[in-house]
Amino acid sequence: MSQATESVFVGDDTTGFERVAAGVVGVGIVTFLLAAAGLLQFVALGQSVLGTPVYDLFGYGLVAMGVATAGLGIGTRAGVLSADPDDAAGILPGTIFGAIGFATGGLVASQTFGLGTPVWIAAALSLGGAVFALTVFPREDVGSTIPAASFLVFLGGVVLGDVIAVGWAWTTPALTGTFTAEVVLPLLTVMGSLIGVWSAAKAYGGFGPSGRQAGAFLLIGLSVFGILSVLVILVVFVFIKGLPTVLTGADLAQLEIPFIMNVSAGLYVTVPGVLPAILGTIWLVVGTVVIAVPIGVGAAVFLTEYAEQGRFTQVVELATNGLWSTPSVVFGLFGLAFLVPRLGNAPSLLAGQIVLSFMLLPLVIITSRESIKSVPDEYRDASAALGVSRWETIKSVVLPAAMPGIITGVILGVGRIAGETAPILLVMTRSVFPFGTPNVLSGFRFTTSPPFIANDALLQSASALPYQLYATITAGQSPRPELFTAREFGWGTAMILLVVVLGLYAIGVLSRIYFRRKLNA
């Protein structure tokens, strides 16, 4: 964006108006967080925080926001406070508030007063229409604050007046679920606080275009914050739940972690572990990379260096895109139909490697093409000017320059492949808690008849980390119930899987940053 908007020509002191608006935003955010905590059951609704029950705090927050927002709107309209409102609030806030009015009118008429269908529809339409008119026709400062404020005060009254209190529940014959207060109250509070925060942010910006910008930016920022916090909570949760299981019987001083180092079942196993799954994942990744990377890089080289941009490249691009978007379970079905009958008619590690390499191939082709394309033409021209042939140029100039991008793409693709379950479920896995680990390196031996080289480990079923997690869930039993339940074993496996996948991703991102810095240095 243009730098001109970022320089400060005129600095204003923060007016009292802005302070009140910022205060409303603050109260709204606190209420939002509290309601989110209540929804996620970090706090119980009846619990007392600072002497008052939590749901009363919701009500106080909502009422405070509503009153303050109304004050801001009325004050601006009366000319007491100065702002920059437009003539009308616009259709979008009108539609939103009108819809809320419709829903509120309909629910109140049909549930609280028990009126029949035509009556509650009429009530809903009239309330919705009235709120829409109240938003759209007056000046923007009134139109965007008063409807919001009245909704907030109404909600706060519903909560504080115990209309919806602990123990309340609502069913409708159409839906199978019951709406209980524990779910409805926090959700309503979240919605109310978002509306209140939006209106207050508009007031903070002084209404008009800059006010609308403040409101929109705040909402977008809040939603991004919400998404990221969901991610953080997820990852932290898996680690907290999984760590006790992973450290069962561990002796960190001697770097002995049985959960990682033991097989899952067997007579002599004291603490069942996920070693077969870890080794299976490692061999799966190695095989996939060995098969997919040469083919993918070769195809990318041909597409960017040799082929003319025409029908053929378009067909290949279409095919690559098709492969890239194919669901993973369809790859598993293909492996089941094509590969498994020809590789011994039983699940095998080799079949899993081939299927996953088909899944990795489009990603390698796409990233390699981009890397090779981004090698500047000057390199190729300089090489040609020195009399080097086409292939020699590709081999010693273009490919080494494109290697960093290719490596990064492969690492990130491997991170995705390592977490895939559906394809290996259909072509590779068999036992839930394996006795042993795949012995690929020592398994090679020569035979007297075709195919002259055989490897038993490659043609046997194997386990992998994602499959181990899936099997633990569906089997519902633990390999050693007295040590941990099936659920706990699952958390431990999930944590190891997350560590592996996130580790691969971190390596990929770090390598991208490293190579980018080397390029720009």
Added chain:
Amino acid sequence: MLGTIGATIRENAPVDAGDAGHIWVVGGLSLALAFALFFVGSRFTVLPLAAFVVTVGYGWYAHQAGTAKGLTLLTTVFAVLILVLIVVFLVARSIPAFSYMGIDILTKTSKPFWNTSGEEVYSLVPMIVGTLTTTAIAMVFAAPLGVASALFISEIAPDWAREIVKPGVELMAGIPSIVYGFIGFAIINEFMYSEMRLPGFGSYIAVGLVIGIMALPTVVSVAEDALAAVPESMKSGSLAMGATDWQTMKNVTVPAAFSGVSAAVLLGVGRAIGETMAATVMLGHTKLIPDPLYDVFANGETLTSVIAFEYGNASGLHMSALFAAGVILFVTVLFLSIGSLLIERRMERKLGGKA
């Protein structure tokens, strides 16, 4: 397509007389023979394969440039060949089910829906309804949030915030689907069972929520690319006229990138449709059509979960019905991705000033 492949081979084949052309012929023939033998499951596949390796080895030593060109052409053809093979094998294995059930496989709305023994019945309607419901719920969640996040990353965020949010979204994309499924199974299903008093564990809305979280990073990354591709001159012109940043975004950037953003949403839909493991571990696997249709708390089956759940015990017609579900999945996602590719190409032409 064979015509274009043939034309490309003629264009690129070595014109100099000598061994390079022979290497191409020998190598190509031996590889084709190896593939044909593998196709019929013969043990002698390794012989022409060894011949191919020897030919390539000799060619690498003697005529490296020509051999390299041939190898890269082979790999490109191979990439296309895989897709063709997938289509062929999927359709071939699904034909018994399609011919047994006729059009009922897509239209039978009366019970029984799925009977794997005795009088066999295979109707995919409950699964299609399940997939549509979960995908719709997922996109209600992922599309607005995804576009908003893409706007944030490309337009609103200061540099330090972008450095945090972008890797964060990529991290979300990296978490395996089985982990999301496990969290949904252990946490969300329990929550809905106890708090919303559902009769059993699992519901379309819970699965839709989890799939929405999984489809979100796809929407964000593609939409962010589309928004970043809008020329700087358009945004600067709008700002120069006195519009605020938000007005520029709303009225200039997003409409200009509209095709790219809709391509992003389409790709997100494709991702949501193809999601397997979360649905498999969270749903109750009963074949039903929710009554009424908008009952999002119903516990049923999706196209992907039926395949993952029943492949182990399936054989004959049952297996063929699973392949039929796979064909429907594949065709739907293929159309979505080709559609979004065409939209992106159109957008490139438009923004590049050529349309």
